[in-house]
Amino acid sequence: MYSNQPDIGYVPTPQDLLEDVLRWVKVGADDVVYDLGCGDGRVAIAAAEKFGARGVGIDIDPDRIKEATENAKIAAVSDRVIFRQANLFNSNFQEATVIFIYLLPQLNLRLKPQLLEQLKPGTRIVSRDFDMGEWTPDAVLHLTHPEEECTFYFWSIPSPVK
Secondary structure (H helix, E strand, C coil): CCCCCCCCCCCCCCCCHHHHHEEEECCCCCCEEEECCCCCCCHHHHHHHHHCCEEEEEEHHHHHHHHHHHHHHHHCCCCCCEEEEHCCCCCCCCCEEEEEECCHHHHHHHHHHHHHHHCCCCCEEEECCECCCEEECCCCEEEECCEEEEEEEEEECCCCCC
């Protein structure tokens, strides 16, 4: 089975870039945005606060879950955002309409079969800085921030082949 220790350190996405990306993938009030490896909760919180979506954050680190939960309270979105302490590879994200990930390339590749199995056609996936190997993204967005440059990869879950 998989470890209950983080596979990657926490590196937050700057808030203004995050909002640009959520706008780019057309997050709206009907969406359920999952942030896999949610850290301080900023993706789920921004989706709820700025776009009216519901948000779900999953992280293996209990300290990050506590921080994210507190941040949701401060932002007054606790009614639309939940955070779960769990291992991504043992988690279910079937209700997601948008998935946000900022994981290492090998973790993206490990997660890909789970995403393809669980998610409905049309579900949008955004990965910061890392692609998913042979799976060609539908679009790529390069954004610059005073402190860093980011590349966002976008995929939509395809309909089953008949």
